[in-house]
Amino acid sequence: MKLLQQRILKDGHLKEGNILKVDSFLNHQMDIKLLNEIGKEFKRLFSDHSITKILTIETSGIGIAAIAAQHFDDIPVVFAKKVKSKNLDGELFTSKAQSFTKGIVYDIQVAKKFLTADDHVLIIDDFLAKGQALLGLIDIVQQSQANLVGCGIVIEKGFQNGGQIIRQKGIRLESLAIIDSIENNQIVFG
Amino acid sequence: MKLLQQRILKDGHLKEGNILKVDSFLNHQMDIKLLNEIGKEFKRLFSDHSITKILTIETSGIGIAAIAAQHFDDIPVVFAKKVKSKNLDGELFTSKAQSFTKGIVYDIQVAKKFLTADDHVLIIDDFLAKGQALLGLIDIVQQSQANLVGCGIVIEKGFQNGGQIIRQKGIRLESLAIIDSIENNQIVFG
Numbered sequence: 001m002k003l004l005q006q007r008i009l010k011d012g013h014l015k016e017g018n019i020l021k022v023d024s025f026l027n028h029q030m031d032i033k034l035l036n037e038i039g040k041e042f043k044r045l046f047s048d049h050s051i052t053k054i055l056t057i058e059t060s061g062i063g064i065a066a067i068a069a070q071h072f073d074d075i076p077v078v079f080a081k082k083v084k085s086k087n088l089d090g091e092l093f094t095s096k097a098q099s100f101t102k103g104i105v106y107d108i109q110v111a112k113k114f115l116t117a118d119d120h121v122l123i124i125d126d127f128l129a130k131g132q133a134l135l136g137l138i139d140i141v142q143q144s145q146a147n148l149v150g151c152g153i154v155i156e157k158g159f160q161n162g163g164q165i166i167r168q169k170g171i172r173l174e175s176l177a178i179i180d181s182i183e184n185n186q187i188v189f190g
Numbered sequence: 191m192k193l194l195q196q197r198i199l200k201d202g203h204l205k206e207g208n209i210l211k212v213d214s215f216l217n218h219q220m221d222i223k224l225l226n227e228i229g230k231e232f233k234r235l236f237s238d239h240s241i242t243k244i245l246t247i248e249t250s251g252i253g254i255a256a257i258a259a260q261h262f263d264d265i266p267v268v269f270a271k272k273v274k275s276k277n278l279d280g281e282l283f284t285s286k287a288q289s290f291t292k293g294i295v296y297d298i299q300v301a302k303k304f305l306t307a308d309d310h311v312l313i314i315d316d317f318l319a320k321g322q323a324l325l326g327l328i329d330i331v332q333q334s335q336a337n338l339v340g341c342g343i344v345i346e347k348g349f350q351n352g353g354q355i356i357r358q359k360g361i362r363l364e365s366l367a368i369i370d371s372i373e374n375n376q377i378v379f380g
Binding site for chain 2: 023024028029030031032033035036058059062063065066067069070074075076077078079081110111113114
């Protein structure tokens with residue numbers, strides 16, 4: 001997605017440890033117009049499927065998924081939660097995920113009532129690096145026996161192995177920008 | 191907002207400790223159509239002001255704020271973060287907030303570059319109970335010297351004192367549904 005690549009080059013910042021910061025438009029401050037273009041592109045890519053629900057994970061996926069849902073006939077968005085709170089009860093699907101940026105392992109949870117065998121699910125998230133969050137979400141969809149249509153990612157770090165792991169499972173994965181390498185402080189897209 | 195009150199009565203669940211669960215449409219699964227009606231209503235209420243930025247806090251405010259921003263000419267949404275992560279650097283505005291539902295105190299942070307003295311800020315959040323999160327966000331806006339236009343809340347628990355504290359500060363607070371009491375498992379709106 002050209003517009004996204006241009007924006008990453010213009011406003012993204014590289015930090016130590018191959019961390020790309022896109023906090024001015026994607027995951028701290030959100031550019032709503034750009035999110036709508038992202039949502040449109042996900043719709044275009046997955047237009048051959050009937051999708052009944054979008055699944056994402058807190059925090060950065062939520063705004064992207066909410067805006068994207070408008071391009072899928074306002075289907076409901078469910079966001080997986082990362083911590084146990086008093087306010088999330090009932091039967092839960094649970095899995096584990098590791099945060100690349102925070103260096104911690106956390107439980108992820110979705111209330112069972114929000115994912116059923118009748119659902120056709122598109123998973124959306126902002127980043128794909130080692131794939132831990134995405135694998136946790138995929139695990140939860142599989143537990144629910146819903147049909148996993150595929151995964152839509154805004155930025156994939158192609159030089160890490162998350163995308164490979166997921167594609168090797170035969171899961172459809174569409175990343176709007178794939179970064180092949182970050183060398184000499186230069187971002188190279190795939 | 192009648193539509194919201196009806197939805198709370200239809201799909202809200204009361205739990206021990208006066209906790210109202212609205213996870214089927216607001217803060218675990220999100221009803222995107224309803225969020226658009228909520229966004230429209232915030233725009234109607236604050237249409238007399240020029241607003242340049244929406245500020246919210248992770249997690250549940252993000253989807254609401256992102257959808258609402260579309261009704262304010264796609265202005266940027268900034269969401270305050272609750273924990274320190276390697277991925278949030280630079281100069282930060284910080285404050286503290288207590289989670290009513292989780293029973294913990296956490297730091298909240300916004301990168302200084304995303305709130306400036308030129309901004310006219312609308313704060314949006316899903317719930318207002320004791321007001322801790324909102325007071326933290328207000329503190330951050332005041333630190334930034336931006337103009338705080340007001341606060342838009344989806345559900346205010348009128349029987350807790352957060353709303354009173356904020357209105358007594360002379361801050362404009364618009365809550366789309368105010369719950370006056372929860373008695374005998376019955377929700378009474380104000």
